[in-house]
Amino acid sequence: MAAPQMPPPDYAASAPEVGTPAFSPLYQQIKGLILQSLQAGEWKPGEAIPSEMELAARFRVSQGTVRKAIDELAAENLVVRRQGKGTFVSTHAEQHVRYRFLKLMPDAGDREEEGPATRSILDCKRVRASAEIARALQLRTGDAVIQVRRVLAFGGVPTILEDFWLPGANFKGLSADQLATHVGPTYVLFEHEFGVRMVRAEEKIRAVAADAPQAALLALPQGAPLLSVERLSYTYNDVPMELRRGLYRTDTHHYRNDLS
Incomplete structure (x- = not known):
């Protein structure tokens, strides 16, 4: 009887459970976990979030998976990347977004x-x-x-x-x-x-x-x-x-x- 195939590393059995459908890509699950931390106030608006390397170690996934999750968060204006400084929680205090809901x-x-x-x-x-x-x-x-x-x-x-x-x-x-x-x-x-x-x-x-x-x-x-x-x-x-x-x-x- 052939041995069962092991899933690729990013989909290992130890990957975090976030209540999403089984077919949800892992980077979406990591995005959900980061959102949970943002909602819980672990990182306040204007504060830096951990580096991609730190988040990868925390969630036991690759840096590429974390990067893809952060890419989506940045595209949704939830975090902002600053060259040479890191990734920060977006805030309405920033000049370019402070009145983005007032048209x-x-x-x-x-x-x-x-x-x-x-x-x-x-x-x-x-x-x-x-x-x-x-x-x-x-x-x-x-x-x-x-x-x-x-x-x-x-x-x-x-x-x-x-x-x-x-x-x-x-x-x-x-x-x-x-x-x-x-x-x-x-x-x-x-x-x-x-x-x-x-x-x-x-x-x-x-x-x-x-x-x-x-x-x-x-x-x-x-x-x-x-x-x-x-x-x-x-x-x-x-x-x-x-x-x-x-x-x-x-x-x-x-x-x-x-x-x-």
Whole structure:
């Protein structure tokens, strides 16, 4: 009777189990393990992850397998390679990605000339999730969420009215003062203070007319055209962490998306 064939080294029986189908390539399994470590906060945004050699030894696979996993993570903007320095966890604090989820651009000039937004926090409170909010954030109806309402002004002009909801368990202690005084993107605050990094988002956009309360907050006439943008943002492993609904004025700004 012929001896059973042994699998190639990268698919040895000692390879890590990550709950993926048996046919999943090993580099995808290693990618999943790295994502688990990112989600658990083993390496914080902006910090270096171990070298390919160290990760290969940790997971008992080849460096080529680790490299392929990191290639995919880099392509998804989850990590960034720096020549001669190593691989780092991506962060919204980096200049080239800090506003990558905000696609609203001024009609005149560019975002750098316009400068950062001025935030007016209208409300920040802990509430029970409605069925709709709970469904979006994969919570149970009645679970605690943080609900925030704010106006963002550019150049002194109120431009965006936003409502957003965050899982209460992940954002304990978030206050209106923190949101108002933080310098830089709010997602950087979430990274530094709560260990939550938003890595991707889905948006729905439609045209609406401003009702009386919305028009008052945005200093517009009632019925003025607005863009309604609903965004669901996710952290690692597609865990939803924020539902955001924004109303964008269109008389001074436009929505821009680069397609490739």
